[in-house]
Amino acid sequence: ARDHYVRVIYKGYCLPFGHRVSLVKISERFFMKGEPGNAAYVLQRMFFIVREPVREFAETTLFKMVGGKKQYYHRAFPFPVVKLTTTVTPDIAAPEKTEIPGKGQSLFWPAIPKSGGGEEPFRFQYEATDLDGNVLHFDLPAIFIDNMLANPASGNGLANFELAQQDWLARPAHWRT
Numbered sequence: 001a002r003d004h005y006v007r008v009i010y011k012g013y014c015l016p017f018g019h020r021v022s023l024v025k026i027s028e029r030f031f032m033k034g035e036p037g038n039a040a041y042v043l044q045r046m047f048f049i050v051r052e053p054v055r056e057f058a059e060t061t062l063f064k065m066v067g068g069k070k071q072y073y074h075r076a077f078p079f080p081v082v083k084l085t086t087t088v089t090p091d092i093a094a095p096e097k098t099e100i101p102g103k104g105q106s107l108f109w110p111a112i113p114k115s116g117g118g119e120e121p122f123r124f125q126y127e128a129t130d131l132d133g134n135v136l137h138f139d140l141p142a143i144f145i146d147n148m149l150a151n152p153a154s155g156n157g158l159a160n161f162e163l164a165q166q167d168w169l170a171r172p173a174h175w176r177t
Contacts, residue, residue: 092112
């Protein structure tokens with residue numbers, strides 16, 4: 001017999017904040033009525049499920065001494081808590097269309113098809129809490145990095161993050177703001 005429905009789940013992270021997500025790929029076989037020989041087609045769709053909606057960052061009281069003065073680490077990043085409020089994305093475009101060159105579906109920008117053709121990055125919804133307890137709502141495109149590429153034990157973990165950072169900076173402003 002043949003499979004009519006197959007679901008494959010890939011673990012990974014959503015950059016820039018590093019929330020854990022799962023890339024879900026579903027392949028379904030459909031029989032088309034009216035087609036000669038009752039032809040069957042395999043349709044595939046992909047989407048994300050957020051597995052770690054809340055990320056808490058380094059303790060805000062940590063500091064190092066620089067020139068005899070305290071330099072607090074939190075000044076580099078003002079949000080000790082970032083919540084990814086998108087729980088499931090709509091179906092996304094094929095990863096090969098927005099991949100970071102040579103990485104395929106292991107390192108790419110989740111995008112959705114535009115009505116006039118092409119793709120635009122999917123804008124994930126976030127809620128960040130600043131150091132004073134104020135909540136800021138914003139949306140931002142992201143980069144998906146597969147768990148295997150992100151793993152430092154693979155030997156290229158840091159190089160893959162640097163590749164993602166270079167692609168982030170090379171994209172037009174509406175892709176990264």
